[in-house]
Amino acid sequence: MRLNPNPLISAGQLQARLPALAEEISRGAAGTPLVVLVVLKGAVIFASDLVRALRVETELEFARARSYRGCESQGLVELTVLPETPLRGRHVLIVEDILDTGRTSVALTDWVRGQGAASVRLCALLDKPSRRATAIAADYTGFVIDDHFVVGYGLDYDEGYRHLPAIHVLEP
Ligand code: 5GP
């Protein structure tokens, strides 16, 4: 695997997208506090930028879902970390790094609904619609991308590259 040194989405483009995305989410929340459920580990860097741009009160919670080994989607999603705070009656915003097959987000939104949340919305930094294997769509999307395996700004390949400030394509 080789990192394409030219960013697919530059650090500047990532930062420039944040205010509009945060504005959409803030308007959607209409003043009600949100539980921001950050999906570990890939969404951590995005979420830390995003919450600071929101105009609503937020609580941070974390969940971990595993469906990926290396580049191959396994199809099976396991929720290994879940929030401890009760979600009953709360408005939950799930923050994902990337919406690929959609299996992770389906598993998480189902779980959150099952907890009795008042509403569940999904924000994905990146969306690869060409790879979708489920009926889910993000309520808020940062960027739509083609079918590349990407790393950086939180996204990893076997735990590497998360620290890169931009999104890069990892080429075979
Ligand atoms: P899904 O369940 O939608 O197929 O996959 C979601 C998860 O797969 C993401 O949260 C992410 O961890 C991983 N994933 C999917 N596509 C990519 C990609 O292009 N790059 C990286 N680094 N991870 C990906």
Ligand code: MG
């Ligand atoms: Mg990953």
